[in-house]
Amino acid sequence: MGKTTLVDKLLRQGGEITNNDRIMDHNDLEKERGITIMSKVTRIKYDDYYFNIVDTPGHSDFGGEVERVLNLIDGVCLIIDVVEGPKNQTKFVLKKSLLNPSCKIIVIMNKFDKPSNMKKKEEIENEIFDLFVDLNAPEESMNYPILYASAKNGWCTDNFHEAKQNNTQKNDVLVIFKKIIEYIDSPVHFSKNYKHLEDKSATLLMDKQANINENVKFSEGVFREQNEEPKIITDLILKEPFCMLVSLIDHQEGIGVTITGKIFKGVIKKGDSIVVKTEENKLRGHCIIKNIFYMKGLKIENVPFASAGDIVNITIAKGVTPSVNDTITSDENMESLKTRPIDPPVLCLKISQNTSPLTGKDGKHITLSSIGNRLKKEAAINIAIEISESEKKDSYEVKGRGELQLGILIEKLRREGYEMTISSPNVIYTKDEKGNLLEPIEEYHITIPTSMTSNVIEKLNTRKAEIVDIINDDDDNTFIKCICPSRNFFGMRSYLRDISKGTSIINSELKEYKKKQPSYKRDRNGVIISSSSGTTTAFSLDPIQQKGNLFVNENYPTYEGMIIGEHFLSNDIEMNAIKVKPVQHLRNKGHEDTIRINHKNITIEYALSFIQDDEEIEVTPKRIVMRKKILNTEQRKTANRKAKHG
Numbered sequence: 001m002g003k004t005t006l007v008d009k010l011l012r013q014g015g016e017i018t019n020n021d022r023i024m025d026h027n028d029l030e031k032e033r034g035i036t037i038m039s040k041v042t043r044i045k046y047d048d049y050y051f052n053i054v055d056t057p058g059h060s061d062f063g064g065e066v067e068r069v070l071n072l073i074d075g076v077c078l079i080i081d082v083v084e085g086p087k088n089q090t091k092f093v094l095k096k097s098l099l100n101p102s103c104k105i106i107v108i109m110n111k112f113d114k115p116s117n118m119k120k121k122e123e124i125e126n127e128i129f130d131l132f133v134d135l136n137a138p139e140e141s142m143n144y145p146i147l148y149a150s151a152k153n154g155w156c157t158d159n160f161h162e163a164k165q166n167n168t169q170k171n172d173v174l175v176i177f178k179k180i181i182e183y184i185d186s187p188v189h190f191s192k193n194y195k196h197l198e199d200k201s202a203t204l205l206m207d208k209q210a211n212i213n214e215n216v217k218f219s220e221g222v223f224r225e226q227n228e229e230p231k232i233i234t235d236l237i238l239k240e241p242f243c244m245l246v247s248l249i250d251h252q253e254g255i256g257v258t259i260t261g262k263i264f265k266g267v268i269k270k271g272d273s274i275v276v277k278t279e280e281n282k283l284r285g286h287c288i289i290k291n292i293f294y295m296k297g298l299k300i301e302n303v304p305f306a307s308a309g310d311i312v313n314i315t316i317a318k319g320v321t322p323s324v325n326d327t328i329t330s331d332e333n334m335e336s337l338k339t340r341p342i343d344p345p346v347l348c349l350k351i352s353q354n355t356s357p358l359t360g361k362d363g364k365h366i367t368l369s370s371i372g373n374r375l376k377k378e379a380a381i382n383i384a385i386e387i388s389e390s391e392k393k394d395s396y397e398v399k400g401r402g403e404l405q406l407g408i409l410i411e412k413l414r415r416e417g418y419e420m421t422i423s424s425p426n427v428i429y430t431k432d433e434k435g436n437l438l439e440p441i442e443e444y445h446i447t448i449p450t451s452m453t454s455n456v457i458e459k460l461n462t463r464k465a466e467i468v469d470i471i472n473d474d475d476d477n478t479f480i481k482c483i484c485p486s487r488n489f490f491g492m493r494s495y496l497r498d499i500s501k502g503t504s505i506i507n508s509e510l511k512e513y514k515k516k517q518p519s520y521k522r523d524r525n526g527v528i529i530s531s532s533s534g535t536t537t538a539f540s541l542d543p544i545q546q547k548g549n550l551f552v553n554e555n556y557p558t559y560e561g562m563i564i565g566e567h568f569l570s571n572d573i574e575m576n577a578i579k580v581k582p583v584q585h586l587r588n589k590g591h592e593d594t595i596r597i598n599h600k601n602i603t604i605e606y607a608l609s610f611i612q613d614d615e616e617i618e619v620t621p622k623r624i625v626m627r628k629k630i631l632n633t634e635q636r637k638t639a640n641r642k643a644k645h646g
Contacts, residue, residue, distance in 0.1 A: 006079065006110065006151040007042075007055050009173045014044035014051075041072070041248070041260055041311050042295045046177045052311040056093070067342040067384070070096055072247050072262045072311055075104040075184035077176065082109045082124060082148075084479065086131045087445055087507050095135050099340060104184045105144045108176070112163040113150040121160050145179055186309065240308075241331035242266035242274065245339070246322045249381040255300075257321055259314045259328075264337065266330065268292065268314070269305035276320050277327045281336040284326060287319025324383050343510055345386055345399035346440040346486050349406060349608070350423040351375065352395035354618060356627060357533060357559045362620035363419035371420060372396050374413060385409065399428060402508070403493060407605040414604075414619050422617040425608050427487040430513055438513040439485055443468075446480040447505040448496060453478045459495065463488040464520050483511060488520055491609035524610065526572040528565035529628060530558045534578035538595040544575045550599040551626070552577070561631030563615065565599075574633060602626070 044051045054073060056066045076097045080086055097103050107128055125146070132142055148163030149156035156173040157163050248260035268274070270292060276284040293302045293313050306312040314328075322328055327336040353359075353368040360366050365374070372389065375396050379387040386399040400406045403425065410422060430438045444465075448456055450472055457467065457480070465484035472478050489508075496504040528548050538554040548567040558564060564577055602624045607617045611626055618625045630636040 004055055006077075006108070006149065006156075006173070006176075007053055009151060009154045010044055010051075010053060010176065011042070012154075013173050013177070014046050040295075041069075041313075043301075043311075044296075046174075047181075049177075049181060051177065051180065054311075066093055067096055067340065069247050070100065070103075071245050071337075071339060073097075073103065074186075075106065075180065077106050077108050077180075079108050079110050079151075080128065082111050083114055083473070084447070085127050089507055089509075091131065091135065092509055094131065094137075096340075098135060098137050098141060101138065101140075102185075105141060106176075106179055106183060107144050107146045108156065109146060109148050109163075110151050112148050113153050121164075145183055147175060147179060149173070149176075240265040241329060241334060242268045242272070243327065243329045243331070243334060243337065244268070244312075245337045246324055246326045246328060249322075249324055256315055259316070259322055260311065261314075261328070262311050263306055263308050265308055267305055267307045268312075268330075271317075272330065273319075274328050274330055275332045275334075276322045277329065277334075277336045278323075279325050279336060279339055283332070284322065285320030287321070287328075288317040290315045290317035323380050342383060343401075344428070345384070345401055346428055346442075346510060347402055347406060347425050348397055348399040348428050349425040350390065350395040350397055351410075352421045352423075354419040354421050354620065356421075356562075356618045357631075358557055358618075358620075358623075359419060362622040364417035364621075366419045368394070368396075371413075371418060374416070374418065378409065378412075395423075403490070403605050403608050407603070407608060410604050410619055414621055414624075417621055419620045420618075422604075422608070422619055424611045424613055424615060425490070427485075429516065432515075437516040439487065439516045441483060441511050441514050442486050442489065442508045443511045444480075444482050444484060444489065445505075445507045446482070446496065448478055448480070448500055449503065450476045450478045452499055453480070455499065456480065456496065459492070460484065462520065462523060463492070464517065465489075485514075485517065491522075491524070494606045494609045522612070524566075524612070526567040526570050527563045527615075527626075528567050529572060529574045530560060530562045530564050530578075531574040531576050531633065532578050533559040536564070536577045537580055538597055539581035540575075540577045540579040541597050542595045544577060545598060547573065547575070550597065551602055553597050553599045557623075559627075559631065560633065561628045561636070562618075563626040563628070566610075 040055050042053050042055075044053055052072070054069050056069060076093065078090065078094055078097075080090055094105070097105060109124060128144075128146070129142075132144070145158070146160075147156055147158055148160055150163075154173065155171055156175050158175055158179070242263070243265040244261045244263045246259050246261045250258050250260070268289060270289055272289045273286060274289065275286055278284050291302060291314070292304070292306050293300050294310075295301075295313065300313075303312075316322075325339045327334070351371060353371065354363070354366060365371065372387075375387045375398065379385050384401055384405070388397050389395075390397060398406065398409070400409070406425065410420070413420065427440055432438055446456065453470070457470075460467065460480070460482055463484060465482040465488065467480065467482050469481040470478060493506055496506060525548070528544060528550075534557075536552055536554050536556045536558055541550060541552070541554055544550065544565065548565045550565040552558065552564045558577055564575070567573055604617070604619065604624055607624060607626055611617060614629050616627055616629055618627055628636060630639055
């Protein structure tokens with residue numbers, strides 16, 4: 001929808017000159033996939049104001065990133081695609097934002113650089129109004145301002161007709177800054193002692209922080225209200241104990257663990273000793289502040305202190321490291337700050353030690369304990385991920401929001417040098433008061449080329465999806481809205497990506513839990529299984545590719561029980577992929593036909609949606625392959641016979 005692109009323009013407008021696009025998405029995976037995965041905070045200066053900007057993911061799988069930063073913000077710029085209208089993630093962000101009655105909403109209609117698909121002003125306004133009404137927005141939230149923008153072309157205006165003609169003379173986004181100043185209150189109003197600052201005439205200044213020594217003498221005036229001396233306000237800040245909610249934790253190279261949060265009260269400075277308290281108001285321990293800094297664009301700006309209203313990054317010199325949603329304070333008797341509950345995970349899988357014959361050849365971290373420590377570290381900084389050790393202590397169960405989130409987590413570990421075995425994913429069921437098993441139901445918004453609509457609808461029908469709406473646009477795209485059990489949607493993302501050559505868009509939102517329905521018969525074909533261990537050859541793979549779609553190329557290490565392709569038929573078959581072509585007479589050399597092997601590169605998300613209960617994924621820094629749980633052919637046949645006869 002252009003959120004990160006718009007933040008780029010705001011950064012440039014604020015003097016953060018850069019020639020790169022999507023500079024907030026500096027993670028390698030974010031750059032490769034073109035999506036925001038982790039929430040990020042930066043600071044922009046315009047006129048005499050500082051703006052703390054939080055860029056959040058748009059995909060529902062990373063909704064936990066949105067939920068945990070909502071405590072940081074005073075307002076939301078809700079970006080809506082003027083062509084496609086509000087999407088699931090738009091509803092999700094707005095629904096969560098409306099839980100905070102003091103949070104103000106500014107609507108920005110983006111992509112006005114596509115005039116051919118433009119809707120009428122009344123139609124746009126009605127869509128936005130209906131969105132707020134559907135979410136039971138309070139009356140005070142219905143007076144939202146609307147701006148019109150082209151993030152791609154770097155402009156924004158409050159004039160609809162100017163925007164629709166796409167000939168605005170403005171080449172800036174200053175109207176966004178001005179609207180924030182006009183409409184959203186300064187953050188210091190969180191303290192009960194600052195009620196007199198809630199008047200719209202109050203001005204927040206944070207540009208006079210020079211000449212402050214280690215004892216923090218507030219001689220320069222940090223905050224100032226019109227016609228009042230700075231001393232009055234700074235005294236109020238100094239009298240209250242420091243209190244901050246930890247919203248983000250990250251590990252930055254050369255810096256170490258950084259804690260990001262919003263200061264609700266008081267002042268913090270380097271060297272202070274603070275108390276760490278859990279969400280349950282239990283004492284976690286004490287720590288000492290090492291450094292305090294802001295992110296200005298992607299640059300670090302160290303400061304000697306920070307005060308109420310600031311969003312800051314803190315590093316710890318010694319003591320305990322806080323977790324997300326912990327409260328850090330100078331007063332041990334202070335109650336922990338309240339946090340909002342997050343939506344539950346809907347998908348789980350098991351991660352265990354790599355048990356293939358090739359274990360240890362690619363990775364640096366291969367033991368179960370090292371995998372477990374890394375997963376626990378991830379859970380400490382990502383509240384949308386839940387980790388638990390199995391009863392047999394031979395694996396870890398990982399719970400998350402969806403295939404994409406869990407796939408990204410596994411890919412991160414793979415790139416860090418971990419080897420793992422991944423089980424097939426399962427949805428997380430709950431029970432009602434009568435003991436009935438309930439399963440998660442999600443609402444899906446799918447965008448595909450119109451030529452593929454009938455095939456996709458047929459596929460959705462076989463998965464017991466309820467088609468709610470179908471809309472065609474002028475660009476030969478079709479928007480499908482459907483409701484489907486989460487477990488039945490497994491594999492649809494990969495299918496849609498494949499048939500559309502990567503142009504499909506899928507957004508989802510957890511809608512409700514319903515009584516579990518009978519499972520549908522999965523439409524996956526059988527697989528081609530390697531019968532031998534060794535290195536694949538073109539000579540062997542050539543006849544195999546006549547029987548199905550290969551997952552491996554020549555010169556690829558394989559072993560007995562490894563899945564090397566998808567069979568064209570419904571049954572599994574075993575093939576020898578390592579046979580070498582017999583040596584022919586010397587005079588025939590140079591006259592042999594070149595064999596071309598066509599194969600599919602496997603991604604983690606594809607593998608998660610492909611494997612069945614008797615299969616696993618082997619993940620290493622160099623390989624992503626699927627395999628049978630029981631590798632030996634005879635043992636597998638014996639197990640299948642026993643399963644059939646109970």
